[in-house]
Amino acid sequence: MRLSSISTRYPVSPWSTPALVLFAIAITFVITAGPILLAGANPIAAYAEFVVIPLTSQFTLLEVLVSATPILFTGAAVAIAFRAGYWNIGAEGQLLLGAIAAAGVGTTVGDLPGIVALPAMLLGGAIAGAAWALLPALLRVRFGIDEVVTTLLLNPVALLLVNGLLHGPWRDPVTGFPESPRIAASAEFPALIDRSRLHLGFVIALVVIATAWYVIARTPAGLRLRAAGLSPHGARFAGINVSRTLIVAALASGAIAGLAGVSEVAGIQHRLTSGLSPGYGYTGIVVATLGTLTMGGVVLAALFLGDLTVGASTAARSLGIPSQLGAVVQGVLLLTVVALLTLRRGNSSRPVDAGPPAGESAEHEPAPTEGAVT
């Protein structure tokens, strides 16, 4: 390595620093100590409860994996898009579309065996998620309309769609609740371990992530995607079709987010409900960012956040603090990571070897592409 860490004239990509993430985690614990004290608990005990306790029994350990499953999908979905320089903030909506498709297929497959029903559901969910991601991608490459805004705006629209279905045609005819009928038994994801909630979705998520890693790291298409994300102009100059790369990345991202919806319907809820996702799509952004946009990082970050989620709910019981503190920790974590990335990137305006404007900090980063997440 010919890169020094103190004086980075040509710094590495701002996403690739695990040390920074660990630092952000430390800062987060310090910051969130305040609210925990206010809630009347000892912060050290609370962190032990958040992070360590869930890992100490088989039941909670499996729950950690269950919590990690949807955000493994959405984290990978977001990371793929971001690597290509496509800022997909719409994983939440894409997930909901995947869930709608899964419920639609799952309630109609009836007597078909699982070997047909499950692939049909996965395919349907992926297509629905990708379809939901298509419009913003087209608007971006055709008209240059910022996908951050469009993908974000489509999220509440997707939720309206879910609620519309649940209060209308899909309302459970038996109970009258705004929930879809239960999907066919053959369409349910089998449990991986008896009497646990851990389901097939977890394995599918790992397979998807391994595949994504292989494509990005090992194939020409993946190299093109990285090139387009790192330097759109240079990529275009080299003959790479950057628009097409962005669209493909957006569709892949949407499809994987859609699978998250399938996984929740088929593995956990077994029907479409409006509370299906407590923001897994948004958490995916946290996971991708914490994971420095690498697939290995996504796995670690998803497991860590799964751990926190389970820890926050057990802490709520054992320490009597609000379980929302888990969400607070996650939120603060995202903000500190983004803040650190931005700080380190400094004020450089040109993406290539721009010295910082005089009088500014010596540490600077070129933006990963035009328009960072911040």
Place this chain on the structure above:
Amino acid sequence: MAGVPGSAPALELRGITKRFGDLVANRSVDFDVVGGEVHALLGENGAGKTTVMRIAYGLTHPDAGSVLVEGHEVAIRSPRDAIAAGIGMVTQHFSLVGPMSVAENLALGRASGLRLDLDAARRRAVHAAERFGIRVDPDARVADLSVGEQQRVEILKALARDCRILILDEPTAVLVPAEIEALFATLRSLLEEGLSVVFISHKLGEVRAISNRVSVLRQGQMIGTVAGSTDERELARMMVGRPMLGVERSAGAPAPSEAEPVLRIRDLRVDGAHGRPSVEDVSLGVRGGEILGVAGVSGNGQTELMAVLSGMRRPVAGTVSVGDLDLTGADPRQMTAARVGRIPEDRHASLIPDLSVAYNLVMERLDDFRHSGRIDERAIRAHADELIARFDIRASPDDRVAALSGGNIQKVLLARVLSRDPRVLVVSQPTRGLDVGATEYVRSQLLARRADGAAVLLVSEDLDELLALADRLIVLYEGRIVGEMSAQEADREQLGMLMAGRGRNP
């Protein structure tokens, strides 16, 4: 008041050592400049010139050594400290804010407090431009300026900050002769007021014209300091360690006259930033085995012409063809497929700086380097090793392009293009920022392409380069061709007039 003999130098660097991993960019370098002096720093690409001066300006931190200003050691942790100590630097690459105007950029360097008084900033910009004799439009958006114009803003920004020690890292690389003269005149008057200048350049003639002393770095080590009047051969020998020859189109080589042009442009029009055309009614043809030189001050349509020929921009009107192939509005892939080799002026933007040298070398033809669906890493490496050796790139295949010195980045792009045997070569400022050895090499490569029958379109602001290489010349002014002549009958003065927009070819 020139430097008083015996008094402390304005700026002194002592024992500067800087390592990047295994690479020693500076090995115990000593350097000083006294008041009222220009001290030039020479060296091959990658010799460590930029690195040592970035240390003086606080952009990089040394592993060992100290910086003294007026005899006192100063701790320089950031450019802020350097500016406070009276040191200013114009970096090799720019640090301007693209979407802002020139005046705003100048104001940024000195802004204090929260409010930015734009009218005052604009007045100051106009005033500074006048005082230092540097022509810029204060209201222009920096992103719309050509590289040359941006460089002008950079120089102005440093000068406007009232520094006493000015470090210029290849400032003239993007200026035309008249502007270089103007800059030198400015510097001379500032020198009389006691300014000290560190001048990094690869152009030996310039170095001799302005410098009191010249120091030479080779592979991070200080080779020696000689008087500014030392002759060019000697300077080149110090830099490279061997004598240089100089490359020229062999005199009297017959320009192929009857043959049909290979590259043909007809009535080309390209729109510029503000809707007014930046290229208008340009028609030209380049035959195989011919180098057509395009002279002109940067910002007169060269960038747009190159963008069209690179496939990065669609013309509004006109046609571009290579042989029988219509390439009007072709994209980069179609251009490469037609064996058009493209080397635009902005190399960073033409590569992917965050990826490795090896990947960048194959980026145009990834599909040739796949093996059962995967990237064939081994073949890519072998390919990189071969080109690195052939083009003498001072880097290893895994280095990120962004970490290379300016000259080596240029060589990466050059290697990528030339290794594909282009039939047409469009090049802009191919030797800008290259050291004498590399310049010689690149020029010989262009001539070799010409000898192989390629049609070469060479855009350059360097008249010496054009006169040494081109068979024919055209002059661009405000987007139009204002003159055309064969290289033999070209004379500098007339070219200069045409480039400045005065007089037309009868």
